[in-house]
Amino acid sequence: MNKKTFRLFANCKLVKGASLATICDLHRGKVYSVPLSLAEFLEKTKNEDTLEGIDSFSSEDQETVLEYIDFLQENELGFWTDESERFPELNMQWKSPEHINNSIIEMDQLDQRDLKKITTALTSLLCKFVELRFYKTINLDKLDFFAKNCSDSVIRSITVFIPYTSSFNIKDIESLSVKYPRIVLFVLHSVKEKDISSKSENPKIKFISKSINNQSHCGIIDPKLFSIKIPVFTESLKFNSCLNKKLGIDNEGNIKNCPSMSQSYGNIKTDDIEEVVQSKQFQKPWGIHKDLIDTCKDCEYRRVCTDCRAYVEYPENKFSKPLKCGYDPHTNQWQDWSKNPLKQEAIKYYSFHEFVKS
Amino acid sequence: MILICKSHDENNESHEDVIDWLSYHNAKFDFLSGHDYYENGNDWSIELSNSKNESSFFSQEYQSIWFRGFMRYRSHFKETINSLDSTNDNIAELRWRLGQETAKTNSQIFKSFEDSYQLPNPKSTKVDKFSILRLAEKIGLQIPISMISNSRKKLLEFYKKHGDVITKPLYETVYFRDESSAIFFKTDKITEESIKSLPEKFFPSFFQRYVEKDIELRSFYLEGKFYTMAIFSQLDPQTKTDFRNYNTEKPNRNVPYLLPKEIETKLRNLMKELNLNTGSIDLIKTPDKRYVFLEVNPTGQFGFVSKPCNYYLEDEIAKTLIQHDQ
Numbered sequence: 001m002n003k004k005t006f007r008l009f010a011n012c013k014l015v016k017g018a019s020l021a022t023i024c025d026l027h028r029g030k031v032y033s034v035p036l037s038l039a040e041f042l043e044k045t046k047n048e049d050t051l052e053g054i055d056s057f058s059s060e061d062q063e064t065v066l067e068y069i070d071f072l073q074e075n076e077l078g079f080w081t082d083e084s085e086r087f088p089e090l091n092m093q094w095k096s097p098e099h100i101n102n103s104i105i106e107m108d109q110l111d112q113r114d115l116k117k118i119t120t121a122l123t124s125l126l127c128k129f130v131e132l133r134f135y136k137t138i139n140l141d142k143l144d145f146f147a148k149n150c151s152d153s154v155i156r157s158i159t160v161f162i163p164y165t166s167s168f169n170i171k172d173i174e175s176l177s178v179k180y181p182r183i184v185l186f187v188l189h190s191v192k193e194k195d196i197s198s199k200s201e202n203p204k205i206k207f208i209s210k211s212i213n214n215q216s217h218c219g220i221i222d223p224k225l226f227s228i229k230i231p232v233f234t235e236s237l238k239f240n241s242c243l244n245k246k247l248g249i250d251n252e253g254n255i256k257n258c259p260s261m262s263q264s265y266g267n268i269k270t271d272d273i274e275e276v277v278q279s280k281q282f283q284k285p286w287g288i289h290k291d292l293i294d295t296c297k298d299c300e301y302r303r304v305c306t307d308c309r310a311y312v313e314y315p316e317n318k319f320s321k322p323l324k325c326g327y328d329p330h331t332n333q334w335q336d337w338s339k340n341p342l343k344q345e346a347i348k349y350y351s352f353h354e355f356v357k358s
Numbered sequence: 359m360i361l362i363c364k365s366h367d368e369n370n371e372s373h374e375d376v377i378d379w380l381s382y383h384n385a386k387f388d389f390l391s392g393h394d395y396y397e398n399g400n401d402w403s404i405e406l407s408n409s410k411n412e413s414s415f416f417s418q419e420y421q422s423i424w425f426r427g428f429m430r431y432r433s434h435f436k437e438t439i440n441s442l443d444s445t446n447d448n449i450a451e452l453r454w455r456l457g458q459e460t461a462k463t464n465s466q467i468f469k470s471f472e473d474s475y476q477l478p479n480p481k482s483t484k485v486d487k488f489s490i491l492r493l494a495e496k497i498g499l500q501i502p503i504s505m506i507s508n509s510r511k512k513l514l515e516f517y518k519k520h521g522d523v524i525t526k527p528l529y530e531t532v533y534f535r536d537e538s539s540a541i542f543f544k545t546d547k548i549t550e551e552s553i554k555s556l557p558e559k560f561f562p563s564f565f566q567r568y569v570e571k572d573i574e575l576r577s578f579y580l581e582g583k584f585y586t587m588a589i590f591s592q593l594d595p596q597t598k599t600d601f602r603n604y605n606t607e608k609p610n611r612n613v614p615y616l617l618p619k620e621i622e623t624k625l626r627n628l629m630k631e632l633n634l635n636t637g638s639i640d641l642i643k644t645p646d647k648r649y650v651f652l653e654v655n656p657t658g659q660f661g662f663v664s665k666p667c668n669y670y671l672e673d674e675i676a677k678t679l680i681q682h683d684q
């Protein structure tokens with residue numbers, strides 16, 4: 001009889017951590033935690049006779065392994081085959097047709113001349129996704145100007161954060177959303193309880209009570225934000241899971257990897273955005289992938305997790321773990337990061353006490 | 359310069375992705391759609407006389423053509439036809455004739471880029487499934503037992519002899535819709551009841567013995583190379599006959615697959631015979647491990663193969679077009 005092999009589907013990828021492994025179902029977007037020993041067994045036997053492999057376990061363990069295989073089969077994560085050589089592994093290449101993939105722009109203090117420079121650069125950098133942040137002020141003319149100047153770009157979506165004020169006419173936003181289909185989402189932040197009545201039927205307009213009045217809201221690591229997809233997985237092997245091909249312009253016009261990062265590589269008022277973006281220094285953080293980052297390198301979520309380089313546990317160390325992650329891959333516990341005694345120093349450093357409390 | 363030939367209302371993500379890659383590689387490209395050369399758009403002429411053979415179709419030279427389609431015929435003389443005080447028969451004939459005229463005109467238009475690299479050659483895209491099966495069989499590929507017939511008696515015999523039978527269009531599997539209804543030309547299972555409900559003689563149709571499958575295979579062919587994907591549709595009864603009946607909750611498992619070399623060689627021969635340098639090939643692997651060839655779609659979709667298998671076919675296509683644009 002032919003050998004029979006139990007194989008995971010090629011887009012269900014094993015990732016081994018310090019004490020647990022995951023199966024990342026990159027097709028259906030789910031993550032399953034499994035014991036390390038099972039992961040090792042599946043890896044070892046992926047071209048062998050699985051049942052023969054199981055024989056090497058004690059009879060008690062054999063049962064557990066078989067139960068697990070049933071579980072995997074039931075959840076359609078794997079299949080039996082006697083032609084495992086016909087099923088190659090997923091290739092791990094990653095590439096994307098943009099020089100800059102996404103961009104975050106702080107709008108409050110930029111003027112039209114600045115915005116014109118930015119849209120011109122984003123167009124030639126083939127940028128696809130843009131996030132515009134108004135923290136304190138709201139100027140819809142600027143927004144209109146920005147969107148209008150993107151008409152020749154390949155931008156697929158623009159998300160806008162806007163502070164809610166009572167003087168605000170929701171109709172103006174609604175008409176912008178019709179005028180510019182590329183603006184896919186307006187997030188009105190800092191909405192007070194009493195304003196709740198003024199909601200909109202428009203699905204592209206969202207109201208949140210949280211105030212996004214500075215950069216420090218960003219950088220949260222939460223399993224709800226994991227993106228369980230092939231390009232995310234493959235990108236994470238060699239590139240940073242947040243900053244790769246990202247461009248940030250802060251309120252002062254500084255050209256950064258993201259507005260929250262302290263390092264600036266130039267200013268749009270004096271420097272050429274495209275030139276800065278194409279420089280070696282600017283792209284250096286792009287290469288800080290999860291296997292280089294403390295703790296993350298031991299984590300079974302590292303291929304689907306987001307990352308943050310702006311807020312880290314030890315701010316002087318660029319390979320430090322994201323500050324706002326509460327996961328410990330050694331104990332497999334999720335904790336509230338803001339209460340962790342070891343992180344208080346860093347929290348003070350970034351001085352977002354107020355934010356943590358709210 | 360590259361020319362992307364497509365019908366003007368055809369827009370999908372795979373196209374956009376290829377265009378993104380072309381831009382990324384700094385390629386120059388234009389679009390061509392039949393829509394812009396009929397009742398709308400530019401002036402053009404193709405002139406022929408004893409002393410002259412001239413086409414003013416393009417003002418540019420295009421070295422490399424990506425052919426995804428050209429136009430849909432339905433839209434000509436819409437208002438005229440709607441206002442015609444005539445019988446349905448006449449209107450049907452008129453439409454059919456107009457279709458023939460457009461086809462002939464288009465093939466003259468396509469002549470203007472005959473000497474360029476074409477992916478694929480538009481002349482090779484209009485083959486019917488039965489002819490392809492004939493060729494495949496000659497080349498030594500296994501095919502499903504197939505029949506075209508107009509007879510209930512013949513169909514019943516076929517059914518009795520072969521068990522499960524399916525029917526599908528000889529030309530393209532499509533659906534089209536307007537506000538009030540949608541019409542499908544698709545693969546469907548034939549049952550004894552459905553045969554009994556047929557008149558004795560019916561519109562000649564294409565039947566095939568249903569091929570038991572272990573897995574379905576889709577292979578995207580590009581200049582000699584195969585990018586194959588296995589579809590585990592058998593896990594889910596909802597998609598048993600045709601995986602296009604999607605189950606969105608639990609999409610079929612799609613994974614990369616390696617065809618045996620000898621099957622690839624035969625398929626390569628088939629594509630050569632069909633004068634196709636690209637196409638989407640459907641096969642079935644049966645539980646007893648035979649590879650049964652079903653059909654080729656010259657301008658078939660590729661995004662659904664590219665994405666789950668991480669093949670980056672969009673970039674491969676872009677690079678192929680660029681390579682010939684010298």
Ligand code: SF4
Nearest residue numbers: 218219242258308309
């Ligand atoms: S590095 Fe951190 S703060 Fe900057 S964009 Fe990424 S998650 Fe946000």
Ligand code: SF4
Nearest residue numbers: 296299302305325327
């Ligand atoms: S340790 Fe935290 S930030 Fe690092 S990969 Fe794991 S979950 Fe993500």
